[in-house]
Amino acid sequence: MAEIQIKQVAKRFGKFDALHSIDLTIADEEFLVLLGASGCGKTTLLRIIAGLETATSGEVHIGGKRVDHLPPKDRGIAMVFQNYAVFPHLTVFENIAFGLRMAKMDQAEVDKRVKRTAGLMHIEQLLERYSGQLSGGQRQRVAVARALATEPDVILMDEPLSNLDALLRMEMRAELKGILAESNTTTVYVTHDQVEAMSMADRIAIMQGGHIIQAAAPVEVYRNPAAHFVGSFIGNPPMNFLPAKKVDDGVWSVAGATINGPHSSKNELNFAIRPEDLTLDHNGPLQAKVALIEPLGSHVLASCNIENNLFRVVLDSDTSISSGDILGLQPLSDRVRWFDPETELAV
Amino acid sequence: MSTAPNMVVGQSRAARWAFNGSVIILCLWVLVPIYLLLSNALSSPSAVTAFPKSIVPSFDTESVEFFLFFNGVGKALWSSVQVAFLTMVMSILIGAPAGYALSRFDFRGKNLFRILVLMTRAFPLPLLALPMAIMFIKVGLDDTVFGLAIVHTTLALPFAVLITFSLFSGIPIELEEAAWTLGCNRFQAFMKVIFPLVLPGIAASAIFAFVVSWNEVFAAAVLTIEHRTLPAFLLQSLDDAPLHLKFAGGAVLVLPALIFIFFVRKYLFAMWGIANR
Numbered sequence: 001m002a003e004i005q006i007k008q009v010a011k012r013f014g015k016f017d018a019l020h021s022i023d024l025t026i027a028d029e030e031f032l033v034l035l036g037a038s039g040c041g042k043t044t045l046l047r048i049i050a051g052l053e054t055a056t057s058g059e060v061h062i063g064g065k066r067v068d069h070l071p072p073k074d075r076g077i078a079m080v081f082q083n084y085a086v087f088p089h090l091t092v093f094e095n096i097a098f099g100l101r102m103a104k105m106d107q108a109e110v111d112k113r114v115k116r117t118a119g120l121m122h123i124e125q126l127l128e129r130y131s132g133q134l135s136g137g138q139r140q141r142v143a144v145a146r147a148l149a150t151e152p153d154v155i156l157m158d159e160p161l162s163n164l165d166a167l168l169r170m171e172m173r174a175e176l177k178g179i180l181a182e183s184n185t186t187t188v189y190v191t192h193d194q195v196e197a198m199s200m201a202d203r204i205a206i207m208q209g210g211h212i213i214q215a216a217a218p219v220e221v222y223r224n225p226a227a228h229f230v231g232s233f234i235g236n237p238p239m240n241f242l243p244a245k246k247v248d249d250g251v252w253s254v255a256g257a258t259i260n261g262p263h264s265s266k267n268e269l270n271f272a273i274r275p276e277d278l279t280l281d282h283n284g285p286l287q288a289k290v291a292l293i294e295p296l297g298s299h300v301l302a303s304c305n306i307e308n309n310l311f312r313v314v315l316d317s318d319t320s321i322s323s324g325d326i327l328g329l330q331p332l333s334d335r336v337r338w339f340d341p342e343t344e345l346a347v
Numbered sequence: 348m349s350t351a352p353n354m355v356v357g358q359s360r361a362a363r364w365a366f367n368g369s370v371i372i373l374c375l376w377v378l379v380p381i382y383l384l385l386s387n388a389l390s391s392p393s394a395v396t397a398f399p400k401s402i403v404p405s406f407d408t409e410s411v412e413f414f415l416f417f418n419g420v421g422k423a424l425w426s427s428v429q430v431a432f433l434t435m436v437m438s439i440l441i442g443a444p445a446g447y448a449l450s451r452f453d454f455r456g457k458n459l460f461r462i463l464v465l466m467t468r469a470f471p472l473p474l475l476a477l478p479m480a481i482m483f484i485k486v487g488l489d490d491t492v493f494g495l496a497i498v499h500t501t502l503a504l505p506f507a508v509l510i511t512f513s514l515f516s517g518i519p520i521e522l523e524e525a526a527w528t529l530g531c532n533r534f535q536a537f538m539k540v541i542f543p544l545v546l547p548g549i550a551a552s553a554i555f556a557f558v559v560s561w562n563e564v565f566a567a568a569v570l571t572i573e574h575r576t577l578p579a580f581l582l583q584s585l586d587d588a589p590l591h592l593k594f595a596g597g598a599v600l601v602l603p604a605l606i607f608i609f610f611v612r613k614y615l616f617a618m619w620g621i622a623n624r
Contacts, residue, residue, distance in 0.1 A: 052524050072527040079528040085521035089543045102530030150529065 002063045002076070002153030002186040003028045004049060009058030011044055011210075018044045020210045021058070026203075031180060031187045032215075035197040036207035037233070042190045043158055045207070049188060050079050050156050063153055073102075078147035079156045082163065084139045086131040092118070092142050093127040099150035117149040120179055137168050144176070148183065155180070157189045161196065173199055194234050198222070206230050224337070228270065228344040231337065237275050237301060237312045241339070244271040255306045257285030259331075262338050262347050269347060270339040275301070276314040277335035284330035288313065290323050302327070381601070387591065388598035414595035423580035426492060427561060430576055433496035434560035435553045438507040441500070442556075443549060446511025447537075451520065461512075464505045472502075476569045483570060490572045498566045503556035510555065514548035515541070551611035558604045 004026040011019040019041045026032045034042035047053040049060055051072035060068045067075045078099065087095050096114045105113075118124045121141040131139055140160060147155055160176075161169045177200045180187050191197055197204045198218045205215040206229075214226035225231035231239035244252040244261065245268055252261040254271045261269065276299075278286075288304035288311050300315045304327060313329060321327065338347040388411055414420065449461065479498070480489065488494030518541055526536035564578035571579060581596045588596075 050528060052527070071532065072524075073530045073532065077528060079525070081521045081525060083519065083521055085519065085525040087522060087525070087540055089540075098526070099529035102535070146525075146529070 001028055003061075004154060004186060004188070005059075005061040006045070006049070007059040007061070009045070009048060009055045009060065011041075011048060011053065012056045018210055019048075019055075022210075022212055024205060024212060024215060026186060026188060029184055029186055031177075031189065031200060031202045033197040033201035033204045034188065034190045034207060035192070035194060035204050035233075037192055040207040041210040042207050046156055046158055046188060046190050049154075050077055051075050052079075076153040077156055078150050078152035078154075080143050080147050080158065080160045082159045084136075084143040084160075084163075086134075086139050086142050086146075088131050090130075091127065092123065092129055092131070092134070095131070095142055096127075096146045096149050098146060103150070113149050113151075117145045120148065121145040121175075137164055137172070140164065140172070144179075148179070151183075152185060154186045154188070155183075157187065159191055160189075162191070162193070169196075176200070195236070198234070206233065223335070224346070226346050228272075228339045231272055231339070235274060237314070239272050239274050239337075240309075240311050242271045242306060242309055242311070243341070244269045244338070255286055255309075257287075259285060259336075261336075264347060266340065268341055270341050272337040272339055273331045273335060275312040277332045278313050278329045279332070280315065280319070280327060281330035282328045284328040286311075286329040286331065288327045288329055290321055290325045290327060293321060293323060381605070384594060384597050384601060387594040390591070410591040410595040411598070414592055414599065417584075417592070419575075419580060419584065420577070423575050423577045426571070426574045427576040427578070429492045430496050430499060430567075431557045431560040433493065434499040434503055435557045437496060437500040438503040438556035439549060439553050442504050442507025442552070443511045445508045446513075447515050449508070449512045450515035461509075464508050467501065468505050472565050476565065479566075480569050489570065490574055492574055495567060495570050495574075495576070496560070498570065499560035499563055500556075502563065502566075503559040506555055506559065507552050510552040511545070511549065514545045514552075518544055551613070554607045554611050558607050562600070562604055 004024075006022055006024040006026075009019060009022045010017070022041075022045060034045060036042045044053060048055045048068075049062075051067070051070060055068060058068075059066060062075055062077070072079075087098065090098070093114055096117055097110050100110045100113055114127070115124065118127060121144055123138060123141050123145060126134065126138060126142075131142065134142065140163075144160065161172050164172060173196060189196075189200065201218055203215055203217055204221050206213045206221065208229050214221055214230050216224075216226075221230060222234055225234065225239070228241070232241070242254050244254045244259070246264070246266070247253045247258060250260060250263045252259055252269065252271065259271070261271070286306060288302075288306045290302050290304050292303040294301040294303070295317065297317065299317050300319050300321075302313045302315055302321065304311045304313060313327065315321070339345065340347055389408065390410065445464075449457065483489040483494050488497070522540050522544075523533075523536045526540045527533070531539060562578065563576075564582055567576040567579035568582055575583065578600060581600065
C-alpha cells in the first residue's frame with residue numbers, strides 16, 4: 001500500500017514562497033505527473049516527498065505512515081534524477097546493486113534482481129562497463145534500473161527524459177510507461193513537457209507559481225481546463241482566447257458575432273476554443289484573416305487574425321488557402337469554454 | 348595548445364617576441380638555480396670551487412655521501428619526516444571536513460570564513476616566533492615533534508581546506524542524494540560514494556601539506572633544539588660548511604619537494620581555478 005498524501009505542504013526559501021499550501025492525494029499504483037514551467041515548484045514538491053528537502057509546514061504521508069521527519073532512506077522511495085547521478089566509480093552492475101547491498105541482501109538475490117532489472121531496461125550487455133563508457137541514453141537506463149531494482153513502494157522521477165534527444169525520448173516514454181505499469185509502484189513524475197505528461201499520466205497535476213491549478217486525467221485536463229493557464233499550457237497548438245462582452249443574459253458578443261454562453265453576473269468573459277475544434281463554414285460566426293500558413297504534413301496550421309487577436313486553426317492537410325484569405329469558422333458548441341478574465345478560472 | 352595567444356592571427360611579431368621572450372626568461376629564472384644546485388651537488392668538491400666551471404657535472408657522489416653521513420643529518424632527517432607526517436595527517440583530518448562543509452552547506456559568515464582562512468597565510472611568522480616559543484615552553488610543547496607539527500599544520504591548513512573545497516565542489520550533490528535514497532545515511536553516502544572519488548585529490552592535498560612542513564625552516568629553527576628538522580639543522584650547522592656540502596644539503600632538501608609537487612600539480616591548478624586537461 002503506497003498511497004501518498006500531501007497535506008497543506010508549504011515551502012519557503014528566505015522570502016520566496018516556492019509552494020503555497022499544497023493538498024494532493026496520490027492513489028496506490030497511480031502514475032501522477034507534476035507538470036509546469038520552470039520555477040513552478042514541481043521539483044521542490046518532489047524533493048519534499050523524497051525527503052531531500054524539508055517542508056516549511058505541512059505533512060507528508062506515504063503508505064499511511066507519516067514520513068516528513070524521516071530521512072530518504074526510511075521512506076520506501078527510489079528516485080531517478082535529471083542528470084542520472086550514476087556513480088562513476090562503480091560498474092553498471094554495482095550501480096544497480098547499490099540499494100540492494102545497502103539492504104544487506106545476499107549475493108544470489110542481488111545477482112537475480114540486477115539481471116532481471118537490467119533485462120527490463122535492455123542493458124544486460126553493459127553490466128561490466130563504467131558510466132564514463134556509456135551514452136546518455138544508456139546512463140538513463142542504468143539510473144532507472146537502479147531505482148527499480150530496490151522494488152520500492154514509490155518511485156520518484158525528476159525530468160528523467162529531458163536530457164535525451166527527441167527520438168530517444170519518444171521511445172523511452174513508451175518503455176517507461178510499460179515497465180512502470182507492470183511494476184505495481186506508485187509513480188510521481190516531474191516534467192515541463194506536456195506531451196510527456198499527456199502520454200504517460202493516469203492523472204496530471206498542473207502547477208503554476210507554487211499552486212496546483214488542476215489535477216485530473218489527461219483528457220479531462222485537455223477538454224475541461226480549470227483555468228486560463230491550463231488551456232494555454234496544454235495542447236500544441238494551445239487554446240485560442242477571444243474577449244467576449246455581454247449582450248444579454250446568456251448571450252455574448254465575440255468578435256462581432258453573437259454566441260450563446262453561460263449565465264454570469266460579469267460583463268466580460270474570455271471565450272476559448274481549441275484550434276482543432278473549429279470547422280470551415282462561410283456563414284460561420286467567426287471571421288478570421290489568415291496571416292501565416294504552416295503545412296505540417298498531417299494537418300495545416302493557419303495562424304489568423306481576429307480583431308487583432310492571434311487565432312490558430314487546424315485544418316485538413318488538403319485545404320488550399322492562402323495568406324490574406326478570410327476564413328469563416330464555426331466553433332463546435334460542446335467544445336467552447338469560457339474563462340473569467342479576472343480570476344482566470346473556468347466558468 | 349592550439350589556442351595559445353601567440354598563434355593569434357594579426358598579432359605583431361614584436362608582441363610575439365616579447366611574449367615568447369618573457370616565457371623563456373621565467374623558465375630560466377626557475378630552472379637555472381635548480382640546475383646549478385643539482386649539478387654542483389653531483390660534482391666532486393674540487394669541481395665545485397673550480398673556475399671556470401664545466402656545464403656538465405662530473406657525477407661524483409662524494410659531496411652527497413659526505414653530507415648524508417655527516418653527524419646529526421640522519422636524526423634531523425628523521426625528525427623532518429615525523430613532523431611532516433604529523434602535519435599531513437592533522438591537516439587532512441581538520442581540513443577535509445572544513446572543505447566539505449564549505450562546499451555543501453550555506454551558513455552565515457561563509458565568505459568571511461573563506462577569506463580568513465586564506466589570510467592566515469598572510470600573517471608574518473617571525474612576528475609570532477618569540478611569543479610562540481615562550482608559550483610552547485610554558486605548555487611543555489617546546490622542542491617536540493608534535494609542537495612543531497601544530498605550527499606546520501596551521502601553515503598547511505589553508506591549502507588543505509581550499510583544495511578539498513574545490514574537490515568536493517566538483518562532485519555533484521546528486522550523487523550523494525542518490526545514495527541517500529538508496530539506503531545510506533549521510534556518513535555512509537560519504538564513505539561509499541564521495542570518498543572514493545576524492546581520494547586522489549585528498550592524497551594530493553596530503554602530499555602538499557607534507558611538503559609545506561618539509562620546507563619550513565623558520566618555526567623549526569626557533570622551536571626545536573634537540574629535535575631539529577633538516578632545514579633547521581642545515582641552517583645551524585652548515586654556516587661554516589664548505590660550498591659543496593651546502594649544495595648537497597640543498598639538493599637533498601629541494602628534490603623531494605620538487606618531485607612531490609610535480610606529481611600533484613593537477614590538484615594545485617584546480618585550487619587556483621585553472622583547468623589542466
